[in-house]
Amino acid sequence: MITRNLHGKLPAPYYIYAPDYRETSSGICVMHYLCHALNIAGHEAYVALCDVVNPALRTPALTDQIIKRHNDLGRTPIVVYPEVVSGNPLSGPVVVRYILNRAGFLTGNSLQAGANDLFFHYAHDFRDESLNTNMLTLPVIDSELFSPPTEPVERRKSYLYLHRHQLRDVDFASLPTDIEILSLSKPKTLAQLAEIFKSADVLYSYEISATCTEAMLCGCPVIYLQGGHIDTLPFTEHFGDAGAAMHYEPGGLARARASLPQARERWLEIETTFWEQFEDFIHLTQKAVVDHKANLHTRPLRDWLQARTLSAVQQQLIGERRNDLKDRTSVTAIVLDSAQDSALLNLTLASFGVWEPRTTSLRAVVFSTLPRPESLAPNIEWLSYESDIACRAAITCATVIPSGRWCRSSCRPRINCRSCNAAWKRCCTRLATPITRY
Numbered sequence: 082m083i084t085r086n087l088h089g090k091l092p093a094p095y096y097i098y099a100p101d102y103r104e105t106s107s108g109i110c111v112m113h114y115l116c117h118a119l120n121i122a123g124h125e126a127y128v129a130l131c132d133v134v135n136p137a138l139r140t141p142a143l144t145d146q147i148i149k150r151h152n153d154l155g156r157t158p159i160v161v162y163p164e165v166v167s168g169n170p171l172s173g174p175v176v177v178r179y180i181l182n183r184a185g186f187l188t189g190n191s192l193q194a195g196a197n198d199l200f201f202h203y204a205h206d207f208r209d210e211s212l213n214t215n216m217l218t219l220p221v222i223d224s225e226l227f228s229p230p231t232e233p234v235e236r237r238k239s240y241l242y243l244h245r246h247q248l249r250d251v252d253f254a255s256l257p258t259d260i261e262i263l264s265l266s267k268p269k270t271l272a273q274l275a276e277i278f279k280s281a282d283v284l285y286s287y288e289i290s291a292t293c294t295e296a297m298l299c300g301c302p303v304i305y306l307q308g309g310h311i312d313t314l315p316f317t318e319h320f321g322d323a324g325a326a327m328h329y330e331p332g333g334l335a336r337a338r339a340s341l342p343q344a345r346e347r348w349l350e351i352e353t354t355f356w357e358q359f360e361d362f363i364h365l366t367q368k369a370v371v372d373h374k375a376n377l378h379t380r381p382l383r384d385w386l387q388a389r390t391l392s393a394v395q396q397q398l399i400g401e402r403r404n405d406l407k408d409r410t411s412v413t414a415i416v417l418d419s420a421q422d423s424a425l426l427n428l429t430l431a432s433f434g435v436w437e438p439r440t441t442s443l444r445a446v447v448f449s450t451l452p453r454p455e456s457l458a459p460n461i462e463w464l465s466y467e468s469d470i471a472c473r474a475a476i477t478c479a480t481v482i483p484s485g486r487w488c489r490s491s492c493r494p495r496i497n498c499r500s501c502n503a504a505w506k507r508c509c510t511r512l513a514t515p516i517t518r519y
Contacts, residue, residue, distance in 0.1 A: 101133035107291035168392025297324035302337035418449035425485035
């Protein structure tokens with residue numbers, strides 16, 4: 082695991098991109114438990130963008146102060162995203178994609194992965210054969226809670242698990258008449274589910290879910306139905322055909338029920354095998370940091386630009402912020418026509434047409450001894466140098482432009498000028514001092 086050396090270099094920290102914890106989502110639980118596993122193994126891991134955690138887990142929250150401290154110490158973080166996240170919203174230098182479901186199945190979005198991203202998949206059912214990926218099956222289900230009853234029970238009730246499959250698409254004619262629906266619209270706690278499955282006769286499902294594994298661990302066979310996203314028996318690399326069957330298999334329910342003990346044995350093997358996979362996960366991700374630092378100064382320009390391209394999530398957040406700020410901020414362009422040349426002045430004023438007012442409006446104030454043109458844009462004010470007009474409107478941001486220079490579409494205001502009582506000429510002279518180039 083981690084090298085014991087008081088004066089050694091600390092390994093790279095982990096930032097785990099995890100939504101708020103809720104036990105009804107196995108994918109979210111896996112991300113939180115990954116953070117917990119890293120911390121109890123002696124590494125440093127945090128959950129990012131998360132307000133709700135499981136108090137029983139070691140999942141500290143990532144803060145700006147922690148990020149700054151790592152940056153100041155030159156520690157390169159490893160960012161781990163589930164497959165529901167597109168791009169690299171945390172701008173991590175080393176990125177891991179943890180595929181917990183079929184990519185795009187839940188969100189419809191592509192991964193937008195980087196060329197050097199590492200891939201780990203939870204199950205072969207979710208593996209993309211075109212990617213160089215590794216297995217990491219984190220056993221998020223508590224096999225002590227979800228276990229067969231200690232005393233013999235009479236199993237009678239049949240259940241149908243529904244989450245994303247629509248109720249209107251259920252073929253009830255092929256199901257027992259007294260079947261009861263388990264749905265997230267009426268969520269059960271893990272303890273309640275364990276009690277249900279310890280006395281359930283069978284669980285039907287159109288979907289791949291950890292709930293099906295929980296049922297098998299309690300001694301309840303699972304029958305998968307066609308019509309959703311399942312055509313063949315899932316999780317065969319974990320369980321083979323033990324504990325479950327497809328609805329169309331002749332005698333499938335009897336075979337699944339008889340093989341339930343083997344399904345539990347295989348899950349207990351997964352709990353042991355995980356730690357070997359976990360060691361590989363740590364080795365590969367820490368090595369990726371070493372490789373990243375070695376190639377830091379030789380990376381292609383394309384990779385450098387890609388790391389600075391806004392993801393879809395970042396663009397959405399910026400767009401929302403721009404809408405909030407629309408018409409609330411402005412910049413004043415103060416044009417000084419010291420050359421008294423109308424051609425140069427017209428060149429500067431014409432360039433204001435490239436301004437794209439996404440959030441900030443542009444106002445121009447021209448100081449010139451030339452006559453005021455008959456037609457001026459409504460956002461341009463014309464004053465003479467002799468004018469002794471005080472600043473009547475507060476200027477939150479201003480920039481000074483000598484006539485003959487022009488505004489580019491990529492320009493940004495450079496000088497902050499708070500509201501003052503000085504005359505325009507005096508204020509502009511003070512602002513113009515540090516401007517050497519526009």
